[in-house]
Amino acid sequence: MPVLERDPWRFQYFEHVPCPEHVIIPTDDPDCWLLYPRHAWVYDKLRIAGTQGLDAGPHGVAPRSFPVFSKPIVNLRGMGIGSRVIISAAEMDHHYQPGHMWMPVLAGDHVSTDCAVLDGRILWCRQATGVPWTEGMFRHWTVHARPAPELEERLAGWVARHMQGYSGMMNFETIGGVIIEAHLRFADQWCDLYGEGWVEALVELYASGRWQFADGGRRDGYSVPLFARHGQRYTHPPAALQAEVRAMAQVTSLQITFHEGKPPEDHAMPPGGFRLAVINATSLNAAHAARRKLAEAYPAGLILHQD
Template sequence: MPVLERDPWRVQYFETVQCPDHVAIPTDDPDCWTLFPGHRWIYDKLRVAETQGLTAGPHGVIPPSFPVFSKPITNLKGMGLGSRIIRSTEEMDHHYRPGHMWMPLLMGQHVSTDCAVENGCIVWLRHATGLPWDDGMFRYWTVHGASFAEIARHLASWVEANMAGYTGMMNFETIGGTIIEAHLRFADQWCDLYGEGWVEALVRLYAEGRWVFEDAERRDGFSMPLFARHGHSFRHPPEALQAEVRSAPGVRSLQITFHEDKPPEDHAMPPGGFRLAVINATSLDAARAARRRLATAWDPALLLAQD
């Protein structure tokens, strides 16, 4: 398998694709740090802010005005851990954390963008947005068929200015068109929604340094989670039920996103709920219908209603 995948429920997207033995395609930031030492600087979020002309600094330096947004400068696991809004000098002193930074409190739409980069130039991209719910949870994500022109222009300019010589995938998170996070990887939870042949194009990019992908018929896709209440142990649904959900009209894939043999509290989950599964589909109706059917595998009193 060409892709370094740490989550077993996502291996399904890559396990049948042929790839040269020497190719390694990361999906996790610690692997990116190891594989691309010349470009690992992008995990310094203070430096990323400065490349865009933003007023920013480490804790210990007082911002010229408030409010500001505070977060770790570098954190390869749990990227938002300890992040908060700070509204005054007193709060700045109270929430002082070594290794944290502040930057402007940005407003606008939060967008995740996957990009294929060929020798420092973006040659393909797709945007995704989440519908926020509660306590770090999302009701669903939309993988958009349309391009967000302003974000696309900013990312293209930024990559050309800062990523000379880099070939591979990148993921950016933006708020109001401003980059807040950059990664030397792609978002592996919905790559099946990018279209037939996308994974083959991914392998070719890393194996041959060129991007070739027929993308004329892109359409919106949807990635919908199923959450349960924290504090309980769960078993995987019967294989027959999983097969039924996967074969339902409009469903592209099903991920069961937890380990049966691992304590629930040891999973990385949002504060609001324990994620049992993610369904990728070509329509919201198909995703919701599949989620309702899958939910019959567990005690309804333990599930969080999302419809």
């Protein structure tokens, strides 16, 4: 398999693509940290804020004004773990946490951008925007067919200044065009929505330093999670139900995003809910219908309904 994938529910995207044995393509931040020590500094969110001139600092340094957004300086597990808005100096003192930072509360679209990078130059990128829900959860993500010229130009400039010598995929999370996170990988949740031949182009980038992808057939895609309440131990839906959901019109993939044999509290999940699955589709209505069908595998009182 060409990709170093820790989540077995995403093997489906990569296991049938040929790849030279020496090629390693990471999808998980801890692996990226080890594989690219020269560029692992991008996981320091306080440093990322500094590259953009943002007013930010570690806990223990008082913000000049409130509210601020607080989060871990380094979080290699994602899912918004430990993040919160802090509205006063008293609340800041109460929630003091070593290894955490504060920065401005940003406004605007929350965008995830995957980029193919060759020696500090962006050769390809694609945006996805999330519709936030509550407590770190998203209602869904839209993988957009249309480009985002202003954001792409801003990211290209940042990469040119800070990522010389790096080749591979990068993922940026931005709010209102401001980088809040950078990763030395791509978002493997929806790479099937990028189009036929994208994974092959990914392998070629890491194998030979070339990016060759026919990207003219873009269409919007949707990635929709199914969340349930915390505090329960869940089992996977029956195989027949999974097959039925995968066969539904316009559904491109189904991921069951948890390990049955692992305690629920050992999964990296947002504070608001436990993510049972992700459904990718080329129609939002189709994704919602597939989510409702999949939810039938669980007691209704445990499902967090989003429609």
